[in-house]
Amino acid sequence: MRDAPAFAVVATAIAVVLCIPAVYAALRAYDVLFRDEPDPATVIWSWSGHVAMFWRLAIGGYMAATIAPAAYWAARRHPAFAAKALGVLLFVASSLLVVQGVLLP
Amino acid sequence: MIQLLRVLERIHGHLGWLAVAALLHPAVLLRRPRRRARLAVSLATGLVVGTAILGGYLYPEYRSRLKQSIFIDTPALGWMFERKEHLAVGAVAFALAGCIAHLSLPWMDETTADTMARLAHRSFVVAFVLAAAVACIGVAVASFRSF
Numbered sequence: 001m002r003d004a005p006a007f008a009v010v011a012t013a014i015a016v017v018l019c020i021p022a023v024y025a026a027l028r029a030y031d032v033l034f035r036d037e038p039d040p041a042t043v044i045w046s047w048s049g050h051v052a053m054f055w056r057l058a059i060g061g062y063m064a065a066t067i068a069p070a071a072y073w074a075a076r077r078h079p080a081f082a083a084k085a086l087g088v089l090l091f092v093a094s095s096l097l098v099v100q101g102v103l104l105p
Numbered sequence: 106m107i108q109l110l111r112v113l114e115r116i117h118g119h120l121g122w123l124a125v126a127a128l129l130h131p132a133v134l135l136r137r138p139r140r141r142a143r144l145a146v147s148l149a150t151g152l153v154v155g156t157a158i159l160g161g162y163l164y165p166e167y168r169s170r171l172k173q174s175i176f177i178d179t180p181a182l183g184w185m186f187e188r189k190e191h192l193a194v195g196a197v198a199f200a201l202a203g204c205i206a207h208l209s210l211p212w213m214d215e216t217t218a219d220t221m222a223r224l225a226h227r228s229f230v231v232a233f234v235l236a237a238a239v240a241c242i243g244v245a246v247a248s249f250r251s252f
Contacts, residue, residue, distance in 0.1 A: 006209070006212040007209075007212060007213060007217060010205060010212065010221075014202050014205050017198055017201045017202045017205065018198065018199075018202050020194075020198050021194050021195045021198040021199070024191075024194050025191070040176040040180075041173060041176035041177045041180060041183070043173060044173060045168045047168075047169040048165065048169075051164060051165055051168065053164065053190055054164075057194065079217060080216065080220075083220040083224075086224055087223070087227070090199070090224060090227055090228060090231070093195075094199065094231045097191065097192070097194070097195040098195070100191060101191035101192045101195070102188060105185075105187040105188040105191060
């Protein structure tokens with residue numbers, strides 16, 4: 001590794017970014033599957049800054065930030081494993097988001 | 106206000122299609138791990154992020170002015186718009202991941218660089234596919250109802 005701390009920072013940043021859509025998809029899937037939501041046609045939406053999508057993103061960002069120290073530690077200790085794990089994380093996050101986005105809007 | 110929203114919505118739509126075209130560039134270029142395309146990667150990601158920020162600005166207005174009427178008239182299209190929002194989150198995130206992975210390559214040794222280069226390529230392919238789907242759905246909804 002030419003610069004192990006630099007790699008760890010980069011790997012952590014990518015892990016954080018990939019975690020956000022994964023958490024977002026999980027939260028939305030939970031909403032659809034386990035919470036009663038009104039038919040959108042019957043709801044008069046007022047203008048509000050409290051938008052569920054933004055909250056899901058914020059929670060995703062928060063969750064991603066909480067895993068950042070562990071991701072950094074793993075990337076420092078096992079850089080080759082961390083690099084491969086990022087590929088798996090990309091697959092998992094994209095699969096989750098596509099399945100949720102298509103089947104559980 | 107409505108006029109401004111209408112203009113912003115059209116800018117958002119055009120930027121969206123430009124972002125799709127821009128994402129295709131790194132998705133094709135980076136299939137060879139040794140290939141470097143920092144400018145294309147940065148510009149494509151910047152375009153995606155800019156489009157998303159504008160979309161995020163418009164979303165509360167869409168919700169309060171259009172969402173209910175679209176769901177009343179054509180629920181299928183309303184749900185398609187919801188799908189579009191979810192997939193757009195992915196397009197932005199995967200483009201950002203690909204951008205970070207590609208721009209970090211100079212700091213990687215050879216083995217890790219190959220892995221990261223493949224990660225960048227896959228990220229941009231996923232981002233492109235999602236962005237293309239988002240853009241198609243956006244056109245379908247915007248041609249049905251607009252501000």
